Amino acid sequence: MRIRVINPNTTESMTALIEASARAVAGPGTVVEAVTSGMGPASIESHYDEALAVPGILAAVAEPADGYVLACFGDPGLDAAREVASGPVVGIAEAAMHAAAMVGRGFSVVTTLSRTKGRAHDLATRYVAAGACRGVHACDIAVLDLEHDPGARKEVIDLARHALERDGSDVIVLGCAGMAEFAAAASAELGVPVVDGVAAATVLVESLVRLGLRTSVREEYAPPPPKRYTGLLADFTRS
Numbered sequence: 001m002r003i004r005v006i007n008p009n010t011t012e013s014m015t016a017l018i019e020a021s022a023r024a025v026a027g028p029g030t031v032v033e034a035v036t037s038g039m040g041p042a043s044i045e046s047h048y049d050e051a052l053a054v055p056g057i058l059a060a061v062a063e064p065a066d067g068y069v070l071a072c073f074g075d076p077g078l079d080a081a082r083e084v085a086s087g088p089v090v091g092i093a094e095a096a097m098h099a100a101a102m103v104g105r106g107f108s109v110v111t112t113l114s115r116t117k118g119r120a121h122d123l124a125t126r127y128v129a130a131g132a133c134r135g136v137h138a139c140d141i142a143v144l145d146l147e148h149d150p151g152a153r154k155e156v157i158d159l160a161r162h163a164l165e166r167d168g169s170d171v172i173v174l175g176c177a178g179m180a181e182f183a184a185a186a187s188a189e190l191g192v193p194v195v196d197g198v199a200a201a202t203v204l205v206e207s208l209v210r211l212g213l214r215t216s217v218r219e220e221y222a223p224p225p226p227k228r229y230t231g232l233l234a235d236f237t238r239s
């Protein structure tokens, strides 16, 4: 099978990190096709960035694949992508939170900027039972600095340790695709499961494809009603 793993921001080096995390867990019969969005923000750290990332996501899911991963913790454009993708679409926050809820009593999210904490809470409300997400904590390291800041890994792990104590949680969810490579070291140091949403989403999409499950086209996720689109979007939308 072929899984298209989409980095919704336009930073190639981050796509490489995402690709490595997805390939590390993909099964022997799975081809991971990691792609960088062709248009939009260099990183996604606000509602504005999320909105401007969606056209690139929709263009990326328009290409055929057996399944798709949206490798951005805000799960931008997830519902719209499900209306047009040829296979199941899973967001990394969705996958990470579900996985975390299955291996512990309550998880804490460690994310980047404080301004994105509300989004993580909103997604937890959508995806998991009340109380499953015990808290969301921000390290206030910008997304693109995670890769270049030599102290980032330690800051994230120290914050995760604080979160476990403060929240009384027993699992950590990494709140950014750019933190994927911290998961193993964090789990070894903290002694708890640390969930990287890129890996979780890759395995979950593989499982859905193996189960023969695709997004239902009855009602909400049916293909969008045909209509005229004008302006720049006319090139990227279905007519």
Ligand SMILES: O=C(O)C[C@H]1NC(=O)NC1=O
Residues within 6 Å of the ligand: 009, 042, 043, 044, 045, 071, 072, 073, 074, 111, 112, 113, 116, 143, 175, 176, 177, 178
């Ligand atoms: O929402 C965030 O802070 C993280 C999110 N932004 C991004 O460009 N890739 C991500 O995973």
